[in-house]
Amino acid sequence: MGSTMLPYSRLHGVLLLGVAVLGLGWIVLTRAPADQPQGGPPPAPREGFRAPDFTLQTLDGRSVTLSALRGKVVLLNFWATWCSPCKAEMPALQRVYADEESRGLVVLAVTVERDAAAIDAFARQYGLTFTILRDPQAKVSVAYRVQGTPTTFFIDRRGIIRSVVVGGPMSEGLIRSKVEPLLQETP
Amino acid sequence: MLPAVHLGPLMLQLPGLALLAGLWLALEASSRQAARVRLSGETVTNLVFWALLGGVVAARLGYALRFPGAFLKAPLSLLALNPQTLDVGGGVLGGLLVAWAYGQRKGLPLRPTLDALAPGLVVFALFVGIAHVLSGDAYGAPTRLPWGISLWGAKRHPTQFYEVGLTAGALGxxxxxxxAPRGDGTLFLWAVGLLAAVRLFVEAFRGDSVTVLGGVRVVQVLAWLVLLGTVWLYPFWRRKPPPSSPRPHA
Known part of the structure; x- marks a missing residue:
């Protein structure tokens, strides 16, 4: 009685077996290569790749090089004084920075604006204590393929970009949820 | 790759727009298919709407549960318009639960409803591929093949284009x-099986696969199991049910 109820034909059996064998063979045949390129992933502005290195100057003329910050968690934020979402997310960025600086968080806020006085006034207005960098020739913005502000890169202690947030404003919860796992990783 | 365009001060993120367009066209396709399987297009559209709503809420709660410390310090972030704070697994589970509850409430028959959703599923998958083309996500492994594209610091398999081309073929x-329907639910099995086959094939050329056990790609294994499941189930669902009275949502 049971056999008459089965809806299978020989063709279905062959098809099922074929899919099983061919699929498994394809999976085994196309395994990902185990070898990683020497020196880790190449530099590129996206998740899983090494953050492109740069050196920029702060408002008071001090040079900051990204690769010198290995061992720290770096939040790299591209912003502008005229950008409304940037303004909206600045207080959250400042709060997270104030809370987590001692655990190794560095915030680098990069702007292409040339008017140093306007940038300084903005920083004072929002009470920003993290590092603000000037990129007047937009070289770093181009290297990071920034299409608009705000754009934020979360970089781990090894210099690998772990997530990218395009647009904003970022909520404080979002910033903390991206930063916390990176801070927990050992240097 | 073209992740964004500027309209004055506005930055439009094209991958997001592609997903929205895909959702709209998917709903249209499913609504039309609903009529073919004697269901109300409006009811099927509402089913998707409520599932999406439930999915988004569940995805946000799921994300907050993964990072409770972050959201306890900033609880208003639960309401923020940040798509980055959504948990896919939680969203899928929540969406399915809401869809199931809605279907029960409206008395929707399972297999014909799945058939109605099938074209929309593949249409949306096609636009996910287009979103990948625009964003550069789901990128390929490095290659020396002549059709490789320069992306993220290397010449790579254009997996985004493989994905779009094959998904378009699946849609065909x-x-x-x-x-020519062959029994309630079989169109859905075709849709899922085809998408699984596309994923099984394309994943082999991806440069961002999650791997286990010496390089085995997790997504390929999952796609293979799903494909096997659809092939196994097909004969059971292919048998046409006995003639019945008109459906309540005809």
Whole structure:
């Protein structure tokens, strides 16, 4: 009685077996290569790749090089004084920075604006204590393929970009949820 | 790759727009298919709407549960318009639960409803591929093949284009199947099986696969199991049910 109820034909059996064998063979045949390129992933502005290195100057003329910050968690934020979402997310960025600086968080806020006085006034207005960098020739913005502000890169202690947030404003919860796992990783 | 365009001060993120367009066209396709399987297009559209709503809420709660410390310090972030704070697994589970509850409430028959959703599923998958083309996500492994594209610091397999081309092919196959249904639920099995086959194939060329056990790609294994499941189930669902009275949502 049971056999008459089965809806299978020989063709279905062959098809099922074929899919099983061919699929498994394809999976085994196309395994990902185990070898990683020497020196880790190449530099590129996206998740899983090494953050492109740069050196920029702060408002008071001090040079900051990204690769010198290995061992720290770096939040790299591209912003502008005229950008409304940037303004909206600045207080959250400042709060997270104030809370987590001692655990190794560095915030680098990069702007292409040339008017140093306007940038300084903005920083004072929002009470920003993290590092603000000037990129007047937009070289770093181009290297990071920034299409608009705000754009934020979360970089781990090894210099690998772990997530990218395009647009904003970022909520404080979002910033903390991206930063916390990176801070927990050992240097 | 073209992740964004500027309209004055506005930055439009094209991958997001592609997903929205895909959702709209998917709903349209499913609404039309609903009529073919004697269901109300409006009811099927509402089913998707409520599932999406439930999915988004569940995805946000799921994300907050993964990072409770972050959201306890800033609880208003639960309401923020940040798509980055959504948990996919939680969203899928929540969406399915809401869809199930809605279907129960409206008395929707399972297999015909799945058939109605099938074209929309593949249409949306096609636009996910287009979103990948625009964003550069789901990128390929490095290659020396002449059709490789320069992306993220290397010449790579254009996996985004493989994905779009094959999914478009899957849509064509499904289109033919939709004209000659072979039993309730079989169109859905075709859709899921085809998408699983596309994923099984394309994943082999991806440069961002999650791997286990010496390089085995997790997504390929999952796609293989799903494909096997659809092939196994097909004969059971292919048998046409006995003639019945008109459906309540005809």
């Amino acid at each position: 196959v499904l289109w033919r199947q939709a004209r």
